[in-house]
Amino acid sequence: VLKLYSYWRSSASYRVRIALHLKGIAFEYMPVSLIQDGGQQHAADYRALNPQRRVPLLVDGVFRLNQSLAILDYLESKHPQPSLVPEDAQLRARMWAFCHTIAADIQPLQNLGPLKYLTREFGASDEQKNVWVRHWIERGLAALEEERRSEPDAACVFGDAPTLADCCLVPQIYNAGRFNCDTARFPRLYAIAQRLCGRPEFIAAHPDKQPDAAPA
Amino acid sequence: VLKLYSYWRSSASYRVRIALHLKGIAFEYMPVSLIQDGGQQHAADYRALNPQRRVPLLVDGVFRLNQSLAILDYLESKHPQPSLVPEDAQLRARMWAFCHTIAADIQPLQNLGPLKYLTREFGASDEQKNVWVRHWIERGLAALEEERRSEPDAACVFGDAPTLADCCLVPQIYNAGRFNCDTARFPRLYAIAQRLCGRPEFIAAHPDKQPDAAPA
Numbered sequence A, B: 001v002l003k004l005y006s007y008w009r010s011s012a013s014y015r016v017r018i019a020l021h022l023k024g025i026a027f028e029y030m031p032v033s034l035i036q037d038g039g040q041q042h043a044a045d046y047r048a049l050n051p052q053r054r055v056p057l058l059v060d061g062v063f064r065l066n067q068s069l070a071i072l073d074y075l076e077s078k079h080p081q082p083s084l085v086p087e088d089a090q091l092r093a094r095m096w097a098f099c100h101t102i103a104a105d106i107q108p109l110q111n112l113g114p115l116k117y118l119t120r121e122f123g124a125s126d127e128q129k130n131v132w133v134r135h136w137i138e139r140g141l142a143a144l145e146e147e148r149r150s151e152p153d154a155a156c157v158f159g160d161a162p163t164l165a166d167c168c169l170v171p172q173i174y175n176a177g178r179f180n181c182d183t184a185r186f187p188r189l190y191a192i193a194q195r196l197c198g199r200p201e202f203i204a205a206h207p208d209k210q211p212d213a214a215p216a
Helices: A011-023 A044-049 A068-078 A089-110 A112-122 A126-148 A164-178 A187-196 A200-205 B011-023 B044-049 B068-078 B089-110 B112-122 B126-148 B164-178 B187-196 B200-205
Strands: A002-006 A027-031 A057-060 A063-066 B002-006 B027-031 B057-060 B063-066
Touching (some): A002 A011, A011 A164, A011 A200, A057 A068, A063 A068, A063 B089, A068 A089, A068 B089, A089 A112, A089 A126, A089 B063, A089 B068, A112 B112, A112 B126, A126 A164, A126 A187, B002 B011, B011 B089, B011 B200, B057 B068, B068 B089, B068 B164, B089 B112, B089 B126, B089 B164, B112 B126
Parallel strands (some): A002 A027
Antiparallel strands (some): B002 B057, B057 B063
């Protein structure tokens, strides 16, 4: 059985959990707290598994794979049904571009590592860090929203069935909520995510439903 | 003919240029200065093409595609030979994880946008910004180096022929040089990149060889 090393609030882990549930793949949940013990991802035993000291990490037998988007692509190749990647080359390319915008332009700047650095080296206050995070989330999601203006509305980001774009969008909207972003800057994407959050696969993948979720 | 909107020093643009040259695909070079005029990527005509206001952007007829890794995947699907993606599912997954580590964990933090923000909001000096950039480049490349310890040495990141991992590595090593990173933290990756830089396709893609390169 696949093992997923995950942290409940990690949005990159959340992406992978959604894909696993959409594909109906059983997996064992291996919690790694990014908070406790100064960050359990830095512990020697975890670092031996994943020198990058990040989550998620997928373990498939002796094969270990990090980076959420690489894991999503791998799951698609090993478990092609239901497919989460469009067949048409241009649509597929646009889907990946959407995923990369979230994974490379938005999410890295809201990660714990850079936020800790801002405090340590620049004396950033909590409010200054929140402003920083909101800036990057709103800029990125507003640009994705602008790209969609000319397209018909649909249940999911690309058409009526979920793709990997939805696996990336929903965790990013979750973070937008945590940081009190102005969702009026990306109303269509927000509405798509809100609707998807009611589906059972997305409910099962939600941070609050994970075994390591902290009480509110 | 394909059009590539690019800036000579943009490492994401550099990735795509390498792939185009390795595949022998003719393209028209469309320069977008990220420096002049307060950043030409913010001009209305470019923003209409790419609401994300970033480079690279690939234009294939009426189809427009942003995000370097999505462009690399698209080029592979449209021009499969020579292939830059391994066929084996696990090797392919590892290649993508390597690319994502550079594109999502390292590069976003050294981008002009965050650096400008650090100056504007936190009063960061040039030296403080250089320390920030070096921190993320060295951390990321050292982790990738650590992952490779157990593997045989080879001409390229994954075996003897270039893959998309090499398209991502070489521009990141170029940036490591610009910011005076300690290359002793990733000696094997540095050596691979140095060797690749001597090949004609990598020479043609180098920032200094682009029509918009500024004089030294």
